[in-house]
Amino acid sequence: MEDIIDFRSDTVTQPTAGMLATMMQAKVGDDVYEEDPTVKELEKKLASMFGMEAGLFCPSGTMTNQIAIKCFTQPMDEVICDQTAHVYRYEVGGIAFHSQASVRLLHGERGIITPEMIIPEINEDNIHYPDSSLVVLENTVNKGGGACYTLAQIAPISELCKASGLKLHLDGARLFNALVATGDSAADYGKYFDGISICLSKGLGAPVGSVLLGSAETIRKAIKIRKLFGGGMRQSGFLAAAGIYALDHHVDRLAEDHKHAADLESALLKTDYVHHVMPVETNIVIFKVKAGYTAKGVIAALKEQGILCGATGIDTVRFVTHLGISGEMIARAIKQIGVLQPERI
CATH class of the missing domain: 3.90.1150.10 (Aspartate Aminotransferase, domain 1)
Structure with missing residues (x-):
């Protein structure tokens, strides 16, 4: 029988021979003690690529997204995102469970939202309303059939958030797909976002892992939240090595x-x-x-x-x-x- 052709998701990929060899040769330490050199290399590599100060390696994109939301909100706040957003639909109600925040849903075109959609949904200072504190974008948009934001679309959203005192987070589960499709520069992303989640286990082909990028202050806070969520890993450099290999060999x-x-x-x-x-x-x-x-x-x-x-x-x-x-x-x-x-x- 011919091989099964599995189009269910890009999460079903298997490590390549080169990736497996790199993983087995990784230098490791205890990452909870911040002593794993390969994890540090991966975090530094991605932070540098996207013009951010620091990174945090986590088991999954759901975890990096939910850590970011908790970093950028307080209980009784509200998160603004598209109604198709992964953080809303596919993360088990984590925004409510972890951050005790409500969600204001927009109806973008294939999940792509604009400043004009966001402006009327930012709550005024009123005791009856939650405090609008965070906007979340997704690039590419899963439910939108892999639709891409360009930096030209992101820039005015970022400007609006800064002017309105809102944080801006990117669920970049398939961000490298967007970069390849649009030709935009990864290095420019740090200008626009307070947090970026990068998934390594989809199109890039690593077996496990995502990295949250942000300021040094945000990542210090995120480390404690990761521990709270049970995401502190030990000799996770074996997994981080797969991510480094993927970034070096699987993007183009x-x-x-x-x-x-x-x-x-x-x-x-x-x-x-x-x-x-x-x-x-x-x-x-x-x-x-x-x-x-x-x-x-x-x-x-x-x-x-x-x-x-x-x-x-x-x-x-x-x-x-x-x-x-x-x-x-x-x-x-x-x-x-x-x-x-x-x-x-």
Whole structure:
């Protein structure tokens, strides 16, 4: 049987041989004592890349996001974000649980919000209202089909936040995909954000880990919150080494994932069961099935052909390309997409 083609997420990647070799050679120490040299190298490397003062290595992007939100809010504050935001939809209500903050939801275009949307949602000083204290952006936008913010879009949001006394955090789970797609400079990001979460275990292909970037003061506070959340790791340099390898070897190749996603988009648009496909910018392909079909039915039919993917709604399906997907796999998937006959309802 041919290999399974797994489009469910870019989190399913396996470490490459070169990454595994680098991990096994890592110099390590006790990171809770701040003595792991490889963790320090990773944190310093990413902070320097994005023009930030410091970084903190954590087990997951959910943790880095929730630590940042706790750093930048107080109980009874309010967080402003898009209604599709990962921090709101997919982090188990962590904003309420960890930070005791409420959420003001915006309805951006494919998850992209603008200053004009934010301005009327900033609360005035009134005893009836929570204090608006933080805006969170997501780049790329998962639920938006991998839609990208450019720095030109981010800059006015940052200016508004500074003028309004709000902090600005970036959920950069797939930020390197956005950088490859837009050509923007990573070094410029530090000008605009108080916190940036960088995930290493998606398109970059590391097995575990995210890094929170911020000011030295923010990261000192974040270290204690990480400990509170149970995220203090010991000889985590073995994992950090994978992140360093990914940054050195797996960034430019993200363009290949983007091309594969665009090829899938073209194939899907030619079928008689797809209503439309969200414009593909990076490595995420989300499509809506036509009336008479269901996402569940399409997913089941693809699974029978050895192709795994996931639903984002009752009539929407998501493919995510990654380093575990070869050109040959894309060709096979496109062939099956073209002849697929999903069950109708």
